[in-house]
Amino acid sequence: MFEVIYIEKQLLDHPRVLAILAKYPNSEVKKIEKIEDVFGRVKKPYLQKRTNLNLFLGEKKGQLVKLAPPAYGLSGEPHYYFVHAYNCIYECNYCYLQGYFHSPDIVLYLNHEEIALEISRVASLFHSQKPSQKIWFHAGEYSDSLALTSLSGELSHYFKLFKELPNCNLELRTKSINIKELLKEAPLENIITSFSLSPAHRIKLNDLKTPPLKSRLEAIKQLHLSGFPIGIHFDPIIYDDQFIESYEELADQLIEALPAESICYISLGVVRFTKEVFQKVQKHYPDSDILAQEFIRSFDNKIRYNRPMRLWMLGKIKQQLIDRGVPEERIYLCMEDSADDPMVKSHD
Ligand code: SF4
Numbered sequence: 557m558f559e560v561i562y563i564e565k566q567l568l569d570h571p572r573v574l575a576i577l578a579k580y581p582n583s584e585v586k587k588i589e590k591i592e593d594v595f596g597r598v599k600k601p602y603l604q605k606r607t608n609l610n611l612f613l614g615e616k617k618g619q620l621v622k623l624a625p626p627a628y629g630l631s632g633e634p635h636y637y638f639v640h641a642y643n644c645i646y647e648c649n650y651c652y653l654q655g656y657f658h659s660p661d662i663v664l665y666l667n668h669e670e671i672a673l674e675i676s677r678v679a680s681l682f683h684s685q686k687p688s689q690k691i692w693f694h695a696g697e698y699s700d701s702l703a704l705t706s707l708s709g710e711l712s713h714y715f716k717l718f719k720e721l722p723n724c725n726l727e728l729r730t731k732s733i734n735i736k737e738l739l740k741e742a743p744l745e746n747i748i749t750s751f752s753l754s755p756a757h758r759i760k761l762n763d764l765k766t767p768p769l770k771s772r773l774e775a776i777k778q779l780h781l782s783g784f785p786i787g788i789h790f791d792p793i794i795y796d797d798q799f800i801e802s803y804e805e806l807a808d809q810l811i812e813a814l815p816a817e818s819i820c821y822i823s824l825g826v827v828r829f830t831k832e833v834f835q836k837v838q839k840h841y842p843d844s845d846i847l848a849q850e851f852i853r854s855f856d857n858k859i860r861y862n863r864p865m866r867l868w869m870l871g872k873i874k875q876q877l878i879d880r881g882v883p884e885e886r887i888y889l890c891m892e893d894s895a896d897d898p899m900v901k902s903h904d
Contacts, residue, residue: 557580557609558580558583558609558610558611558662559583559608559610560583560584560586560610561580561583561584561585561586561611561612561613562586562588562591562594562595562610562611562612562613562614563585563587563612563614564588564589564590564591564613564614564615565587565588566615567615567666568587570613570666572613572666572708572709573613575709576613576707579707580611583611591612591614594612595612595642595659595661595663596657596658597658598658599658599659600659600660600661602654602660602840603660605643605645605647605660605661609660609661610661611661611662611663612661612662612664613664614665615666616639616665616667616670616671620638620639620670620671620674621636621637621675621678621693622636622637622638622639623635623636624637633689633690633691633692634689634691634692635692635693636675636678636692636693636694637693637695637697638674638694638695638697639697639698640664640665640668640671640695640696640699640710641662641663641664641665641696641699641704642657642663642698643657643659643660643661643662643663643698644662644699644700644703645662645700645704646700646703646764646765646766647764647765648764648766649762649837649840649844649846650762650792650827650829650837650846651833652830652833654833654837654840655830655832655835655836656698657698662699664704666708668710668714669713672713672714672716672717675717675721675724676720678691679691679721683723688723689723690724690725691725692724692725692726692727693724693725694727694729695714695727695728695729696729696730700729700731700732701728701729702728702730702732702737702738703730703731703734704734705734705737705738706734706737709737711737711738711740712741714726714747715741715742715744715747718744718746718747719744721746722745722746725746725747726747726748727750727787728747728748728750729750729752730749730750730752731751731752731763731766732766732767733771733772733774733775735749735775735778735779738784739778739779739782743782743783743784743785745785747785748786748787748820749779749784749785749786749787750786750787750788750789751772751776751786751787751788752788752791753769753772753773753788753790753810754769754793754794754806755769755798755803755805756768756769756770757802758796758802762794762844762846769806773810773812773813776814777813777814780813780818786814787819787821787822787823788810788814788821788823789822789823789825789890790803790806790823790825790873791823791824791825791890792825792826792827792828793824793825793826793827793869793870793873794846795849795869796845799869799872800872803872803873803876807873807876807877808880811880811882815881816880816881816882816883817881817883819882819886820886821886821887821888822882822886822887823887823889823890824870824873824888824889825889825890826860826861826866826870827846827860827861828858828859829858829859829860830857831853831858831859849861850862870889874887874889
């Protein structure tokens with residue numbers, strides 16, 4: 557899978573690095589000083605991820621935990637994210653990553669102990685002011701949170717950490733069905749695995765190389781039956797002729813896998829792009845039916861359906877979920893106000 561594996565020199569003997577190398581005996585290995593010396597230095601076309609993918613292993617430097625933009629998750633609670641990976645093995649044709657880095661190569665940061673310390677520091681600072689308020693942390697801002705966990709092996713660090721931080725929630729957001737590593741852990745109330753779902757035909761059209769809906773629902777069911785808390789994202793929601801029926805069917809399928817009262821939360825977000833990402837979609841997927849949709853440049857310069865259309869779509873789906881027993885207070889609308897953030901997180 558990886559043509560070249562670049563490793564920061566101080567990690568050459570790291571047990572995780574050795575375990576990764578053992579999985580890819582045919583990859584060429586190159587020692588580097590720092591990931592930034594090589595990753596993205598020469599622009600690599602995004603679609604080369606189909607045929608030529610390299611892996612970088614290193615340590616994340618700089619700010620390890622960042623405050624997430626407003627309107628990021630459940631409102632009224634502060635949200636932070638931490639970065640332990642760049643890029644993704646999947647190829648959703650709306651993905652904002654295609655406009656983000658100069659390279660689609662995968663980067664895994666392995667200094668989870670340092671990231672964990674920083675999470676604890678941020679949490680304790682926050683709770684010194686507001687001891688009883690919940691804080692959210694999100695993994696996988698620039699990647700899928702579960703897809704590569706068998707390789708990166710970080711979940712056990714975060715389960716250990718969040719067991720000690722009962723006033724903090726961790727969200728693992730994914731389209732993957734790679735739940736093997738999760739199932740090795742004892743479920744915690746404050747670690748929520750959240751799955752992004754779309755109607756089956758939209759997954760085939762848009763979420764290229766991702767597991768189909770049926771497999772994602774099976775993974776959800778298995779995790780639920782094993783006691784893991786589950787969140788759901790219907791995001792990005794894309795309009796087509798079958799919009800109402802296909803979301804009705806999706807709601808039915810979801811409730812069959814995960815009873816309505818067991819859904820921790822469900823977020824609804826209509827497809828949206830920055831101008832740059834939209835141009836990348838035009839370039840990389842010229843035949844996609846997304847491009848035939850009627851979008852406008854909206855108040856914040858993002859490209860999306862007009863506001864009445866967005867509200868109609870969100871309202872329809874919200875009602876379908878309420879009709880199936882999902883408590884209204886657990887449904888939230890994602891990025892639908894002027895507090896929209898410039899990062900346009902529209903994935904997983
Ligand atoms: S949208 Fe998410 S799952 Fe899809 S390619 Fe991007 S990061 Fe990966």
